[in-house]
Amino acid sequence: MILDLSSVLSEPHRPIDTSVPVEMDVFQSAQGSFPLKEKSELHLLIEYEKERKLQISGKAEVTAVIPCxxxxKDVEVRIPLDFTKKISVDPEETEDSDELDETNYIDGCSLDVEQLVRNELLVGWPTKVLCSDDCKGICSVCGQNLNEGTCDCEDTSLDPRMSAIRDVFKNFKEV
Ligand SMILES: [Zn+2]
Ligand SMILES: [Zn+2]
Structure with a gap:
């Protein structure tokens, strides 16, 4: 959804305090695409600061489905979004300023809510997802989910990198 910023950008710079729906159903990133199962509304507070800067605060919560x-196995992960950022809406000033966030979601007087949410999801996305802390993983030989049962493969508990090293040793013996 596109939010019109003209009321906060023009005199008397009335703040925008609103809740908007998050329309995105699937989050796509370099890691793949992940369904968003539940989404709260995004609460936005947008205030004007001097020198054509805006302060944008947002709060939302989404539940994403991410494989362990x-x-x-699919794991439902709650990802809270809670951010405050200052951005410049002066076209001449959007470059060479470290403190200012990228403004790929602002175009003139409009704010692209989905793009803003996407940025925040990228920042807040969990780096490690496990179905449980003691997940046993899958057998690297037959693919059996070892949380659900065992298999008869040899050395299933062994890290595949270790078996590669073991093979190297075997080859040495044969020489
Ligand atoms: Zn798992
Ligand atoms: Zn196996």
């Missing part, structure tokens, strides 16, 4: 890093 070890066994690939």
């Amino acid at each position: 890093d070890r066994c690939l």
